[in-house]
Amino acid sequence: MKLILLGAPGAGKGTQAEVICDKLNIPAISTGNILREAMKNGTEMGLKAKSFIDSGALVPDDVIISIIKERLVQDDCKNGFILDGVPRTVAQAQALEEMGVEIDKVIDIEVADDTIVKRLSGRRVCASCGASYHTIFKPSVKPDVCDRCNGQLIVRKDDEPSTIVERLKVYHELTEPLVEFYKERGKLVVVEGVEGVENTTKLLFEKLGV
């Protein structure tokens, strides 16, 4: 199955992508993770992306399109994949079509803006392994220490309050039009991003019929 996960930053795309990946045994591809890895390794692409990401802006379409072109031809994508956080603009969605990628379903996880702000401001990530936590919804056992690798938990630079507002603005302006784009193509499945990860997962699996 070839799936796209749409939704505002903090709607829970990454979390749900991991669950679907385990259930259907297809890779979850997150452009956000690929870009953060590139920044950590100091590659040319990482350096180019950093200022956009840190300010809450989108990374230019040409960078994203070349990441996706390279990733989707890899062997593990043969039986399907879940795109998490891409496409994020109409140009990216059109590029996927031009590449001949036939998407089965596009899942839009809907969460209200005020909930998003609450979720993102409590998010903590491990500086070493990237595991994700939340001060209220998913706290680590020891404060500020990763359960998995004992690394230090930090606030992602783009989760700082002023940047969150900017990211939401960008989402409504540039990404939300994709809801209509995929509705017109008969691909859209709307899932309410309800409280509790498992509850959202349940709704999602029901809608996907898996």
Ligand code: ADP
């Ligand atoms: P979240 O879903 O929490 O917003 P991501 O990890 O998906 O975050 O992305 C973090 C940042 O990486 C985005 O705010 C953006 O700057 C950049 N980015 C990720 N994917 C894309 C994309 N498809 N197009 C443009 N920029 C992207």
